[in-house]
Amino acid sequence: xxxxxxxxxxxxxxxxxxxxxxxxxxxxxxxxxxxxxxxxxxxxxxxxxxxxxxxxxxxxxxxxxxxxxxxxxxxxxxxxxxxxxxxxxxxxxxxxxxxxxxxxxxxxxxxxxxxxxxxxxxxxxxxxxxxxxxxxxxxxxxxxxxxxxxxxxxxxxxxxxxxxxxxxxxxxxxxxxxxxxxxxxxxxxxxxxxxxxxxxxxxxxxxxxxxxxxxxxxxxxxxxxxxxxxxxxxxxxxxxxxxxxxxxxxxxxxxxxxxxxxxxxxxxxxxxxxxxxxxxxxxxxxxxxxxxxxxxxxxxxxxxxxxx
Amino acid sequence: xxxxxxxxxxxxxxxxxxxxxxxxxxxxxxxxxxxxxxxxxxxxxxxxxxxxxxxxxxxxxxxxxxxxxxxxxxxxxxxxxxxxxxxxxxxxxxxxxxxxxxxxxxxxxxxxxxxxxxxxxxxxxxxxxxxxxxxxxxxxxxxxxxxxxxxxxxxxxxxxxxxxxxxxxxxxxxxxxxxxxxxxxxxxxxxxxxxxxxxxxxxxxxxxxxxxxxxxxxxxxxxxxxxxxxxxxxxxxxxxxxxxxxxxxxxxxxxxxxxxxxxxxxxxxxxxxxxxxxxxxxxxxxxxxxxxxxxxxxxxxxxxxxxxxxxxxxxxxxxxxxxxxxxxxxxxxxxxxxxx
Numbered sequence: 001x002x003x004x005x006x007x008x009x010x011x012x013x014x015x016x017x018x019x020x021x022x023x024x025x026x027x028x029x030x031x032x033x034x035x036x037x038x039x040x041x042x043x044x045x046x047x048x049x050x051x052x053x054x055x056x057x058x059x060x061x062x063x064x065x066x067x068x069x070x071x072x073x074x075x076x077x078x079x080x081x082x083x084x085x086x087x088x089x090x091x092x093x094x095x096x097x098x099x100x101x102x103x104x105x106x107x108x109x110x111x112x113x114x115x116x117x118x119x120x121x122x123x124x125x126x127x128x129x130x131x132x133x134x135x136x137x138x139x140x141x142x143x144x145x146x147x148x149x150x151x152x153x154x155x156x157x158x159x160x161x162x163x164x165x166x167x168x169x170x171x172x173x174x175x176x177x178x179x180x181x182x183x184x185x186x187x188x189x190x191x192x193x194x195x196x197x198x199x200x201x202x203x204x205x206x207x208x209x210x211x212x213x214x215x216x217x218x219x220x221x222x223x224x225x226x227x228x229x230x231x232x233x234x235x236x237x238x239x240x241x242x243x244x245x246x247x248x249x250x251x252x253x254x255x256x257x258x259x260x261x262x263x264x265x266x267x268x269x270x271x272x273x274x275x276x277x278x279x280x281x282x283x284x285x286x287x288x289x290x291x292x293x294x295x296x297x298x299x300x301x302x303x304x305x306x307x308x
Numbered sequence: 309x310x311x312x313x314x315x316x317x318x319x320x321x322x323x324x325x326x327x328x329x330x331x332x333x334x335x336x337x338x339x340x341x342x343x344x345x346x347x348x349x350x351x352x353x354x355x356x357x358x359x360x361x362x363x364x365x366x367x368x369x370x371x372x373x374x375x376x377x378x379x380x381x382x383x384x385x386x387x388x389x390x391x392x393x394x395x396x397x398x399x400x401x402x403x404x405x406x407x408x409x410x411x412x413x414x415x416x417x418x419x420x421x422x423x424x425x426x427x428x429x430x431x432x433x434x435x436x437x438x439x440x441x442x443x444x445x446x447x448x449x450x451x452x453x454x455x456x457x458x459x460x461x462x463x464x465x466x467x468x469x470x471x472x473x474x475x476x477x478x479x480x481x482x483x484x485x486x487x488x489x490x491x492x493x494x495x496x497x498x499x500x501x502x503x504x505x506x507x508x509x510x511x512x513x514x515x516x517x518x519x520x521x522x523x524x525x526x527x528x529x530x531x532x533x534x535x536x537x538x539x540x541x542x543x544x545x546x547x548x549x550x551x552x553x554x555x556x557x558x559x560x561x562x563x564x565x566x567x568x569x570x571x572x573x574x575x576x577x578x579x580x581x582x583x584x585x586x587x588x589x590x591x592x593x594x595x596x597x598x599x600x601x602x603x604x605x606x607x608x609x610x611x612x613x614x615x616x617x618x619x620x621x622x623x624x625x626x627x628x629x630x631x632x633x634x635x636x637x638x639x640x641x642x643x644x645x646x647x648x
Contacts (some may be wrong), residue, residue, distance in 0.1 A: 077404030077438040077462050141403060148374070149398045158364045159399050162371020165356075170375070189395070192364030200356075 013056050017248040020055065020116050021047035025275045026307045027112040031125060032289055033301050041279060041286040043109045045212035045245070045270035050113050050179065052251040053208060058097040058177055061090030066121040067114075069134050069144050076141075083134050085146035088119045094172040098163060100147055102156025103181040105287075106210075107139035107146070120144050154187030156180065157207065161193050164205035175204045183215040185226045191236060194263070198237025203259035207238075210245065212272040218284035229267055238265045245270035278303055311475040313447040317410075317468060318343035320451040321380070322350045329354075334369055334381045336362050342382035342412050343470050366392040369407045370399035378406055384418075385411025385426030385467060389433055396463075397436055404438045404462040408454075414443065414467040414507055415559030415588070416602060421595030426467070427588050431564020433465040434536045440485070441536040443467040443558075443566075445510040447475040449533055452482035460485070467507060474511060476531075483533050488540045492517050494526035501616060502550035502581075503529040504543060505557040506566045508598070509586070509607055513557050516609035519630045520616060538569040544577055553582035553619045557612055562587040584615045 024047045032038030054060070070083045086092075089099060101110055108128060114120035124144065127133035139146045148163075150156035157178055164176040184190050197205060209229075217223045226232075234240045239260060243250040245268030254266050272286050273279040278299055279286060291297040325331045325347060332354045333344050339357070348355040358365040362383060369379035381388065388396065388409050400407045411426055418424050433441045440460055444450045450469055457464045477489060488504070491514060501520075505513035510531045517529045528546045547554045547570070554574070556567040567585030574581055588605055602608040606615075609631045617623050 075437070076402065148371070149402050152394055152398045154363075155367045155395060155399050158367030158395070159371040159374075161364075162368035162373075163375055164371075165368065166372045166375030166377050169377075189363045189367070192359075192361035193367075196358060196361070196364055196368065 014248040017048060017051045017055050020051040020113070022275070022307075023116045024051065024109065024113050026304070027116065027125070028109060029276060029300065029304050029307065031108065031112070031128065033297065033304055035129075036297065037288065037290040039105060039108045039287075040276060040289045041212070041214060041272040042106045042210075043112065044274045044276050044279065045214070045272045046106060046109055046179075046210045047275070048246045048248055049208050049210055049251055049268045049270070050109065052248045053099065053177060053179070054113065054117055056248070056252040057255040058099060059095070059174065060099070061093065061096055063088065063090050063119050066118050067144060068121045069124050069127065071132050072134050072142065083142040085134070085139065085141055085143045088114050088144045089147070094167075094170070094174055096174045098147060098160070098174065098176045099145070100150065100156050100160040100163075100176065100178045101139070101145060102150045102160075102178055102184060103153060104139040104143070104146065104151035106179070106181070107136065107143055110139070110145040111135055114145050153181070153184050154189035157184070157190055157193040160205060161197050161202060164197075164202045165200055168200075168202055168204060175206060178205065178207045180207055180209045181215075182209055182211045182213065182220060182226060182229070185209070185229060185232075186224045194233065194236040194238055197263040201261045202263055203261050206255060206264040206266070208251070208266045208268055210270055211267050212270045214272045214284070214286045216287045222284070233265050233267070238263050240265045240267065242267040242269065246274060276303065311447075312472050313475055314472050315343055315470070316447045316450040316473050317470060318346045320454065322346050324454045325351060325354070328378065330376055331378045331380060332356060332372065334358055334365050334379055336360060336365055336383040336387060338383050338412075341470075342384075342410065342468075344382045362387045362392045363395045366395035367399040370403065370405050373400070373405035373407050374403070378408070380408045380410065382410045382412070384413045384424055385429045386413070386424060388465070389426070389429045393432060400463050401436045401438045406461060407463045408457065409463065409465045410468045411465060412468050412470055414469075416593050416605065416607065417469070417508060417559070417598050419595045419597055422592045425593055427593065428561050428564065429465070429467065430535050430558075430560050430566070431568070434564060434569070438462045439536060440464040440534075442483075442485070442533055443507045443535055444469050444483075445505075445507050445531055445533060446477055447473045448477040448479055448481065449483045451479070456483045456485050469508070476511060476514065486534050486537055486540055488533070488542055489531040490542070491531050492521065492527055492529040494528060497526060498549045498551055499528035499546070500526045500550065500552045501528070501619070502546040502554045503527055503557065503612070504532050504554070504566060504570055505529070506532045506535065507559040509557040509559050512602065512607065512609040513612055515631045516612040516616075519609075519626045520613065520624060522630070523624050523626065525616075525624070532566055535566060535569060538573065543570065544573055544579070547574055547581055548579055550581060553584065555584045555586060555612065555615060555619065557586040557607070559607060560587050562589055582619060584619050586611060586615055
């Protein structure tokens with residue numbers, strides 16, 4: 001009998017992604033059980049993609065200590081100052097990366113991940129969706145991890161494009177990463193942004209798309225077809241990779257390649273019920289989980305106990 | 309008065325941007341039509357073509373502004389506030405970013421018809437938090453507006469004029485944000501009427517006010533270039549003094565623009581003056597010449613006299629011949645109105 005090989009530092013990070021992804025699902029499930037509802041399927045589908053971005057892909061500065069978010073201090077320009085959500089991403093620098101969460105309906109998932117990463121204080125999640133808090137249900141640019149005003153779907157990529165084009169003009173080496181939902185590929189502005197990024201050869205911008213096939217009304221293919229997504233995005237001049245969105249190595253590989261003049265788009269095929277198979281009973285309505293009966297809530301509570 | 313200048317913004321922008329390396333110009337396939345062709349040729353590295361895709365252009369502007377650039381977005385006004393209002397609101401106005409939006413073809417200045425005529429832009433942009441709204445009325449306004457707004461930290465929407473533009477105000481008296489211009493004051497004593505005009509209506513108002521003053525009316529006429537913020541104390545003071553009432557005149561629908569801003573100011577101050585709002589009376593317009601449309605929709609000098617007569621309750625016996633032209637249009641203009 002031979003001893004199991006000790007994991008080298010080179011393959012330790014996929015383990016870290018798997019650990020984080022499991023913790024992220026558990027934390028969002030716990031929140032959902034406690035509050036009788038939540039954006040659970042987004043955690044199930046995007047856990048590995050977001051964890052891979054933060055663990056392996058992005059070059060973000062560390063934070064001195066987990067950020068304790070301030071209360072809502074006012075909107076920009078209102079004369080009261082405002083809280084900046086990107087504090088969780090550490091100090092900015094020309095060589096550092098940026099992260100733009102385009103569908104801020106994923107905010108709960110991002111808050112939970114930032115806690116698991118030690119970038120956000122764990123007690124912050126108690127403020128989720130509370131009056132006067134910055135951890136809003138659909139985050140704004142004062143919410144932890146948010147850098148721009150997204151959430152009006154389709155605007156995140158263009159704003160990130162403006163940031164990336166500006167950084168290209170300034171000669172900054174840092175990259176700009178955008179997380180998108182597949183539903184955003186129904187919006188015309190997304191395609192306007194892709195053609196512009198290709199036109200100006202903004203190749204230090206990369207997009208990760210959570211292709212979970214789900215949106216508010218149900219299965220994407222029944223709401224408005226977006227396929228064949230790979231071919232469509234490639235036809236707009238992007239460098240496209242379609243990968244298993246629960247495979248950390250596959251997710252990280254495209255980002256390791258040298259930019260070639262084209263914006264990078266990684267289509268991550270995901271399962272919106274991954275890790276919480278009880279969710280399948282709700283298909284095709286998975287966008288927001290709200291327990292309809294005490295029994296349903298009990299099912300998820302027991303599931304949570306098993307995960308701990 | 310009477311001097312006509314050509315391509316004022318085109319030339320001024322090149323001069324103004326010379327020592328501002330962070331100023332970038334965005335265009336949506338209307339580069340010649342919005343007079344940024346000279347900028348493109350002078351500073352090609354700072355010119356960005358976005359094609360017919362305004363929503364993306366406005367969000368890109370927000371992104372670049374976050375990185376220290378000063379995007380100067382040029383297109384027809386309708387394609388800023390109608391096509392891309394959500395993007396203006398969330399990518400630019402909410403974060404209070406220094407993006408300058410130049411909306412060309414205000415109101416009936418184009419024969420392009422309802423699709424190209426920005427008739428409710430002031431109403432929409434004025435209602436957006438953080439937004440500053442300006443309306444240029446002459447060549448001096450056009451050539452000084454860039455300097456006037458330079459220190460404003462947030463977004464600015466400017467109704468811009470192109471082609472051949474009259475100089476109504478001395479070149480040495482630049483546009484000042486928040487300050488209306490005195491155009492005409494009574495020779496002595498209080499005014500019978502206060503007239504507040506904006507944009508291209510000021511040229512028409514000047515013709516009408518001159519004729520009415522010749523008939524002995526005491527008129528206080530001010531040109532208003534800043535529509536938001538709307539806090540010039542001279543406007544309220546002039547309205548308070550006007551014995552018979554106040555008339556506003558704008559190249560815009562009467563809802564939400566200059567007339568509404570004056571009404572709000574009077575009401576909040578408890579000033580019970582009669583107010584006549586001249587503008588597009590809750591109607592779209594159609595494609596025709598500026599002169600025809602101003603007459604058809606009651607935005608010209610004759611309309612101001614009719615509405616003044618209504619307010620005063622008497623006729624002034626002013627005919628077309630009495631309304632001396634403030635400027636004479638060249639018969640063969642280099643800036644063809646038809647050129648979109």
